[in-house]
Amino acid sequence: MPLTVGQVAALPDLGLLVVTTSPSLTREVRWVAVSEHADPTPWIEAGDLLLTTGMSVDKDAAGARAYVERLVAADVAGLGFGVGFGHPVIPAALIKAAERSGLPVLEVPKPTPFVAVSKAVSRLLTAEEYAESAASFECQRRLIRAALAEPASRPGDATAGVVSVLAKHVEGFVLHLTSVGDVITARPASAAARSAELGGEIDRLRPRGLLASASIATTDEHLVILPIGVKGTAQGFLVVGSPRPLRAADQAVMNLAVSLMSWEASRPLAVDEAMDAWRGLLTSVATEHGLAADLLNRLGLDGLNPGRAVAITVRGQDGRPVPEVLLTDAHGSGSAVLARRATGEVAGFAQIEDDGALPLALRSLATAVGIQSVGISCVLDLTDPANVRQAVEQADHAVALGTGLRSFDDEPARGLATLIDAATTAAWAVGYLGDLTTTGEGPELMDTLRAWLEQHGQVDAAAQRLGIHRHTVRHRLRRAEAVLGRPLDDPAVRADLWFALRAVASTAPAVLAFDGRG
Numbered sequence: 001m002p003l004t005v006g007q008v009a010a011l012p013d014l015g016l017l018v019v020t021t022s023p024s025l026t027r028e029v030r031w032v033a034v035s036e037h038a039d040p041t042p043w044i045e046a047g048d049l050l051l052t053t054g055m056s057v058d059k060d061a062a063g064a065r066a067y068v069e070r071l072v073a074a075d076v077a078g079l080g081f082g083v084g085f086g087h088p089v090i091p092a093a094l095i096k097a098a099e100r101s102g103l104p105v106l107e108v109p110k111p112t113p114f115v116a117v118s119k120a121v122s123r124l125l126t127a128e129e130y131a132e133s134a135a136s137f138e139c140q141r142r143l144i145r146a147a148l149a150e151p152a153s154r155p156g157d158a159t160a161g162v163v164s165v166l167a168k169h170v171e172g173f174v175l176h177l178t179s180v181g182d183v184i185t186a187r188p189a190s191a192a193a194r195s196a197e198l199g200g201e202i203d204r205l206r207p208r209g210l211l212a213s214a215s216i217a218t219t220d221e222h223l224v225i226l227p228i229g230v231k232g233t234a235q236g237f238l239v240v241g242s243p244r245p246l247r248a249a250d251q252a253v254m255n256l257a258v259s260l261m262s263w264e265a266s267r268p269l270a271v272d273e274a275m276d277a278w279r280g281l282l283t284s285v286a287t288e289h290g291l292a293a294d295l296l297n298r299l300g301l302d303g304l305n306p307g308r309a310v311a312i313t314v315r316g317q318d319g320r321p322v323p324e325v326l327l328t329d330a331h332g333s334g335s336a337v338l339a340r341r342a343t344g345e346v347a348g349f350a351q352i353e354d355d356g357a358l359p360l361a362l363r364s365l366a367t368a369v370g371i372q373s374v375g376i377s378c379v380l381d382l383t384d385p386a387n388v389r390q391a392v393e394q395a396d397h398a399v400a401l402g403t404g405l406r407s408f409d410d411e412p413a414r415g416l417a418t419l420i421d422a423a424t425t426a427a428w429a430v431g432y433l434g435d436l437t438t439t440g441e442g443p444e445l446m447d448t449l450r451a452w453l454e455q456h457g458q459v460d461a462a463a464q465r466l467g468i469h470r471h472t473v474r475h476r477l478r479r480a481e482a483v484l485g486r487p488l489d490d491p492a493v494r495a496d497l498w499f500a501l502r503a504v505a506s507t508a509p510a511v512l513a514f515d516g517r518g
Helices: 005-009 061-071 093-099 114-146 157-170 191-212 249-267 271-289 293-298 323-329 362-367 384-400 422-437 443-453 459-466 469-484 491-505
Strands: 031-034 048-052 078-082 103-107 173-176 182-189 216-217 222-227 238-242 309-316 336-342 345-351 371-380 404-409
Touching: 005 103, 005 114, 031 114, 031 222, 048 114, 048 216, 061 093, 078 114, 078 384, 078 491, 103 293, 103 491, 114 249, 114 271, 114 309, 157 182, 157 249, 173 191, 182 191, 191 216, 191 222, 191 238, 216 336, 222 249, 238 249, 249 293, 309 384, 323 345, 345 384, 362 371, 422 469, 443 469, 459 469
Parallel strands: 031 048, 048 078, 078 103, 371 404
Antiparallel strands: 173 182, 173 238, 216 222, 222 238, 309 345, 309 371, 336 345
16 A cells, blocks of 8 residues: 555654644655755655755745645645754644645654654655565466466356456456457456446557557546457457556556466467467566466476476577477477577476486487577576576576587586676676776776786786886876776775676677766
């Protein structure tokens, strides 16, 4: 639930006192701002709780009214007035103007610093955000369980569970409509009557296919319409209505519901294509929430042990799709789940055998015609999403290293730099080196730093390596230290600097021109 002005006022140990009576304390507080300007609106946003000592607030009625009107126009959540500084008490004219405009005003006693209010609100907002995320993750798990339930016996049954879970999550109603607006499923059932009023909006959205969506907000309801389907055509629509604003966490839940319902709508497609889409969805879900054994069992993938798995990435030759016959054989091993992730690439998971080897069908992929490379991660636990994400990155990197079969566990001598995505490393390096990558003296300073680090910090050896005088080396090091703003005698700085210099050495000049600030 959103944090309100009333909840902030009730925080213990702050001594806040509500001095207005008629304004609503249910206004949502999104952040705390502090300003002593007569017009603070350029520095605040809607939903802010503004704190001030009133240094620029006039005591007269006209000045107080103008100040309050500016805050109301900026849609602030409320005003916290610190007494005992510019004003011994809150001016009566200000309270009167706030009462008239519906702006809640809190008195902040002198012993209470504004930073204490900010910290307390920040803690509450963090707790609220965590609770929202936890509720979102749990709802997504329920959506998946509902989608994997027993096959439907009547049209619409297959999505009824998903619709029910979603309606409960948004505390409102959900409709699953056909492409022409007829009701397939409604939760609660009484919400089916809402379809009539949405007919015009459905007719407007239908020609846009899967690009169609709409968001409608009134004072007492927030409504979203999303398309359902695959391959550009809207095979139906999902309508979600809630009495409260729908947030980012709710959007993630709705997106998953649309994906699950779109998969169900794709059943008239070829079975292999539909299963490939479903497996691809599971691969994505695994990186976010993990895959428990019961989910795999319901898909008929009980041969894949979630505690003895490896991540797999397969790349086709010259970017061409991986041959379908090879994928069919791999799936047939009973201990692998692979799905297309991008053009020319397949990703998924496989169970290792008792001797630690891959199933024969997967091992043969590395030497099959049309395959460029196969990458394999270390053994992972599919129920741990963090573990899965790291394993997928390992498999991707193994594929990027070359042709044939490459296993992460086969390369114990790999350096730390190989564990990080190259593009991420390059972007970090440019930002770390800062002006060294943009100034005219940057190349020679970086060459000197590189030589100095290669010679273990020995100035004389670096000078001999570069063919310059040792005093020149010292001068360049001091200059580089000044440009970097970091002490070169710090071992951590030297280590980071070595990685950064190696990264930019293989980075295109166009990338180096980026200074990290734009």
